[in-house]
Amino acid sequence: MTPASRPAPGSSDRGGATIAQIAGLAGVSTATVSKVVNGRADVAPDTRAAVEHIIHEYGYRRPRKGARPTLVELVLHEIKGAYGMEVIKGVERVAVEHELALVVSELQESRVPGRNWIEAVLARRPAGVVAVLDGPTPAQQGQLRSRGIPLALVDPAGEPGPELPSTSGDNWGGGLAATRHLLRLGHRRIAAITGPPSSLPSRARLDGYRTALDTAGVAIDPDLVRVGGFHLDDGLARGLDLLTLPDPPTAVFAFNDAQAIGVYQAAHRLGLRVPRDLSVVGFDDLPTATWAIPALTTVRQPLRDMAATATRVVIDLARGATAAGHRSMFATELVVRASTAPPGADER
Structure with missing residues (x-):
């Protein structure tokens, strides 16, 4: 009997197809389907694609017997720095409440998880996946969904799909508040160092900055807006550019705390003192904000609570x-x- 002539799961099988049904439809052994379902690497690419197509079309019904998930998976672009640690603490808080262990995957500054990552996740069968900034590709999301592994995003860099849960801070309101604070102090030459243009939080903070200037009747000077990448080195380089302008800013709104510390370094190199010669505002309120000299004025977003909420969502979905x-x-x-x-x- 050819794969096409085998009976497909009926409409009453709302839980999806079993391993045996998928094997029949794909014309492969149940062992091969099991390898694909569990993220094993020792399957030919064409065979894997055929099995994944069947799973995508009909869904996958987990066997009723089996161990309860013991893990929750967290995906970060990088662990170094206070940002990642705040997120880890938030996820861990909820994982401990539910007696789940935490597995942390670092993408090493890559924005998209690779094939090795998805295969490892499918093999581990976590209760759910929490991804920060950028999530799995649409194909990887389909693989997770077909195995019943829910996914949620924290502080998404792009617009999540309508079916994807997410948690974020009020970036527009934070940008507005930071800029209005500087305006109330009397600053009019207020610079902004943004994140990448593709970053949704950065665009929202920039909109808040522009709205504050516009409503105060202050013209937006394009020379005072510099694109960065959310790193200290960006704050240093863009800060040096801004502070050596013929008419430099009297204040800088950096779109995260790391950039703000970079601006501090730029001011120091040029013999300027904060805040006597230059006011600086950051974003995030990570622990480094209080360690800086002088302590950094910044916009607090509750990263731990954002991560904890995303974790509760995936556990509830599971x-x-x-x-x-x-x-x-x-x-x-x-x-x-x-x-x-x-x-x-x-x-x-």
């Missing part, structure tokens, strides 16, 4: 809840410290 497409936006808060002052103010 237990049968219907939260697909759930979006949570957390309020941001301006935290005023010692890095901002009126322009030309004497430091005391």
Whole structure:
């Protein structure tokens, strides 16, 4: 009997096709299907593609017997730095509540997980996957979905699909608050160092910055907006560019705390003092903001709570809840410290 002539799962099989049914439809052994389902690498690419096509079309019904998931998977572009540690602590908090172990995958600054990652995740069979900034590809999302492994995004860099749960901070409101704070202090030459143009949080912060200037009647100077990449080196390089302009800014809004520290370094190299000669505002309120000298005025977004909420969502989905497409936006808060002052103010 050819694969096409084998009986397909009926409409009553709402849980998807069994391994045996998938094997029949694909014309392969149940052992081969099991390898694909479990993320094993020792399957020919054409065979894997055929099995994945069947799973995508009919779904996959997990065997009723089997061990309860013991893991939750967290995917980060990089672990180094306080940002990643805040997210890890948030996910771990909820994982411990549910007696789940935490597995952390680092993409080493890559924006998209590779094939080795998805195969490893399918083999581990976690209760769910929490991805930060950028998630799995659409094909990888389909593989997770077909195995009943829910996915949620934290602080997504792009627009999540309508079916994908996500948590984020109020980036527009944070950009607005940061810029209005500087305007109230009397600054009018306010620079901005953004993140990558493709970053949704960066675009929202930039819109907040522009809205604050516009509503205050301050013209937006394109020379004062520099594109960065959310790293300290970006703040240093763009800060040097801005502070050596013929008419330099009196304040800089850096779109994350790492960039803000880079601006501090740029000011120091040029013999300028914060905040006497230059006011600086960051974004995130990571622990480094309080360690900086002077302590950094910044916009706080609750990364731990954002990560914890995304983890609860995937665990609820794994237990049968219907939260697909759930979006949570957390309020941001301006935290005023010692890095901002009126322009030309004497430091005391």
